Amino acid sequence: MLEISAHETKAFRRPRVINNAVDLLRLILAYCLGERGLRLTAAWAASIGLVDISNVALLYRLRQCGDWLAVLVGHALAAAAPPASRGRLIRIIDATTVPKAGTLARVKNRLWRVHGAFDLPSERFGFFELTDETGGETLDRIPVVKGEIRIGDRAYLQPDRMATVLDAGADIMVRAGWKGARWLDANGNPFDLLAEFSKRAACGLIDRPIWIARKSGSALGLRLVAVKKPAHAVEAAKRKARLAARKGGHQISKGTLAAAEWVILVTSLTPETFPTADVLALYRLRWRIELGFKRLKSLIGLTGPPGTDERSARPYVLAHLLIILLLEPLIDEFEDSPRLLAAA
Numbered sequence: 315m316l317e318i319s320a321h322e323t324k325a326f327r328r329p330r331v332i333n334n335a336v337d338l339l340r341l342i343l344a345y346c347l348g349e350r351g352l353r354l355t356a357a358w359a360a361s362i363g364l365v366d367i368s369n370v371a372l373l374y375r376l377r378q379c380g381d382w383l384a385v386l387v388g389h390a391l392a393a394a395a396p397p398a399s400r401g402r403l404i405r406i407i408d409a410t411t412v413p414k415a416g417t418l419a420r421v422k423n424r425l426w427r428v429h430g431a432f433d434l435p436s437e438r439f440g441f442f443e444l445t446d447e448t449g450g451e452t453l454d455r456i457p458v459v460k461g462e463i464r465i466g467d468r469a470y471l472q473p474d475r476m477a478t479v480l481d482a483g484a485d486i487m488v489r490a491g492w493k494g495a496r497w498l499d500a501n502g503n504p505f506d507l508l509a510e511f512s513k514r515a516a517c518g519l520i521d522r523p524i525w526i527a528r529k530s531g532s533a534l535g536l537r538l539v540a541v542k543k544p545a546h547a548v549e550a551a552k553r554k555a556r557l558a559a560r561k562g563g564h565q566i567s568k569g570t571l572a573a574a575e576w577v578i579l580v581t582s583l584t585p586e587t588f589p590t591a592d593v594l595a596l597y598r599l600r601w602r603i604e605l606g607f608k609r610l611k612s613l614i615g616l617t618g619p620p621g622t623d624e625r626s627a628r629p630y631v632l633a634h635l636l637i638i639l640l641l642e643p644l645i646d647e648f649e650d651s652p653r654l655l656a657a658a
Contacts (some may be wrong), residue, residue, distance in 0.1 A: 315389065321375055325382035332365050332375070339386075341365060342379050345372065346633035347615065362547040382634035387442055390639035404434040404460040405441075405598070406603040407469050407470065409451045410610070412631065413618040423447065426619070426631055428610075431456045432603035439606060442635050444628065458482035463583070465600060471580070473528045482532075487581040487597060492573035495580075496527035508569050510541070511576060517580055518542035521590045524580060536580045539593045546573045565636075606638075614638050 320326035321336035332338050341364060345355040352369035360366045367375075407430070414424040425447045425473040433440035441456045443449075453466055453475040460483035468489045470476075476486055497505040505524065516518050524538035543551065559566035579597055581588075588596070610616050614637050619630035 316386075318387045319389070320382055323381040323385055325379045328469070331367055332438040337364055338375065338379070341367070341372065342376060342383075342629065343633055346630045347637060351620075352487065360558070366626055367629055376629055377623070380625065380629040380632065384444075387632055387636050387639065390636060396589065401607065403459055404465065404599065405454070405456070405459070405462050406432045406434070406600055407467045407496050408432075408467065408600075408603045408607070409509050410607040411447075412611075412616060414446075414622070414627065415618055415620055419622065426627065427451075428607075428631070428635070429455055430603065430606070432606050434599060434602065439604065439639060440657075442639075444631055444635070446624075447474060453486070453488070454478040454482075458484045462648060463487060463596065464599060467600065468494060473526045474530060475535050476526075477531065477534055477535075485582045487579060487583065487593065489597070490578045492578065498525040498527055498533050500525065502533065507578075508572055511572055514540075515542070519590065520576075521585065531602075535611060536584070539579045539581060539590055540576045541594055542576055551575070589592070609640050610634065615640070 316335040316339065317326075318571060320338065326332070326335045326338050341355070341359055344350075344358065345352065348355060350358060352372050356369045356372050359372075385589070400432045405643065409427050409429045411427050413419065414426060418424075427445050427447060427449050429441075429445065429449070429451065430439055430459040431441035431551050432438070443455060451469050453464070453470040453472050456464075458464075458479055462484045463486070464479055464484050465487045466489070467493050470488050471490050471494045473495065479486055492507050497507050499505045500523065502525070510522075520538060520540040521534065522538055525533040525535050527533050542548075552571055555570050555574050556566055559570075577594075577597075579593065579603060582595055583593060583596075614634050616631070616634040619627040621627060
């Protein structure tokens, strides 16, 4: 598979200085995952008899490997993907970023964005896509597996894209802000979410139908599930909201402070199949993808790629994604398993 994909993507055309695709992959990974730089990596490769290559030639090879590494990442994802027929697949989606190199990139806040889907119960990344800063976080970016439950944070409260995912045969669960959507009742009239919070303050729980207006098409019918936060979480949320208001130079609204007391979710899951407690438990699984990205950055050492040329920066990031996919099945052997922690 390595040889075929390397030839098809033109990363490796014929044996000359480098004998085969395996040696090329070793060389590229040694540079991307190491701290030697181009010159020292080339010297290391010569010293162990892998290949006698200059730092300039190594950079050229790296720039030719972007499409090949993307193919290898795709193969690694496909090998680990659980079949949908085994039950409901839970896909937690999120994105993380690493900065681009160079003064101009820092001034203009240019970055690489890694869009990911973390699949449960396999506890493995099931999707990666690499974009620059112009590639926004969208709920429908990741191909839908029919029957999946897709979970996202409030950045993914995108009614038209939510409808696309639902039409493809998935269910959704997305966190919401009180001003993040045009809330409607069953008759299409504006729904006062703050009034609902006030009415339900005593019991601290809301589970009811809700509709969200769309830019195109009819309103999206969903289920609103909200739970009041514990006192310490309320104070932390209000403190964060006040700090954001001070930084933005505006007066914080009473509505923002009231909504800070609640965790607000919208979902397509029905009460008959997923009671309120199950919905809340499902959303609490979001921390799994945060742990996955932490592994990517700390265990594998993904940082901003060196150099400003995107032809070499892209394969640098993809090399790290490939390694985390290959190591994930082994991670439980040398660190605490999230499954064991959850059961403790």
